[in-house]
Amino acid sequence: MSITGGCFCGAIAYEIRAPLRAARACHCSRCRKVFSGASSAYAEVVPDAFAWTRGEDCLTVHAVGDGWALAFCSRCGSTLVGLAGDAVHGVTLGTVDGDPGVEIQMHIFVDSRAPWDHIGGDAPRYPGRPPP
């Protein structure tokens, strides 16, 4: 049973052949821009379990510093994955088709949330970075 997903315009698609982990929502100002929303919704992938199945040539990679980068669709702008170096580190949960099999496990950087952000659910909330 694999997880599939893709961008808004359909140019790019991916498959993940292992359960996602460490799903979280970060409410910092940077993540609001990256995800065009109230927070990130992101989960880590097991190394080597991720594969692009369509449209990898449509990806644009945006370096964000410290070896981290984001990859988005150059046609429709959906942010699809986070990269650590050249390796896919995690996926944006909004691009997963159907149930990703995980729920948000924590809200982080809630002290930086937007004034219009209403955080729901009962997952733990941390003012900044989560405890190690």
Ligand SMILES: [Zn+2]
């Ligand atoms: Zn697209």
Ligand SMILES: [Zn+2]
């Ligand atoms: Zn953030």
